[in-house]
Amino acid sequence: GMLRHWLxxxxxxxxxxxDLMAxxxxxxxxxYTxxxxxWLVATGRKSPVTNGARYGWVMRAGWWPA
Structure with missing residues (x-):
């Protein structure tokens, strides 16, 4: 009835x-992600963690950047 319609x-x-908030x-x-x-890519050159990971991957791949 009217109540259901109003609800x-x-x-x-x-x-x-x-929905909009979701x-x-x-x-x-x-x-954000x-x-x-x-930001991580941009600051990666200064980060020892990403540098270590990058050069570890390069050594496994068997080539060295110029």
Whole structure:
């Protein structure tokens, strides 16, 4: 009846808001992850951890960068 109709109508914007929040959360997490990855790549030359991993991989691969 009217009550169910009113409940459905009032819950619709709430569901839409939750959907929007979830979408923003996913988008934000994706952008954040990408930004962190880019920062790690950009600062990788100065990092002994990534340098060690990179040169370890190079030695296993059997070639050396010029």
């Amino acid at each position: 459905y109508a009032s819950s619709e914007p709430v569901i839409a808001a939750i 979408l923003l959360l996913i988008a934000g997490a994706t952008v 990408f930004a962190v990855a880019m």
